Amino acid sequence: MRRVDLRKSKDLFFDLKMIIEKAYNGEVLVVLFEIGDFSNVEKSFAFVKEQNCELLNSLKFNQADWTIVLKKVGECN
DSSP states (O other), X not given: OEEEEOTTOSSXXXXXXXXXXXXXXXXXEEEEEEOTTTHHHHXXXXXXXXXXXXXXXXXXXXXXXXXXXXXXXXXXO
């Protein structure tokens, strides 16, 4: 299991894709990112699935941040 802090990311989904590509199959990632206008939270669910990962959990970390827990189950698209 690896924790990834993307709160300061300029391009959340690009950076998340790079992290997922480097992860090994079966690895669990705990990803922390800024909520913003909440649209990134909703987009992250579909994005995780598109990257051949399983969303294990999603929760509000604090007032400004969100956490998703995912498991890589195949090669990224």
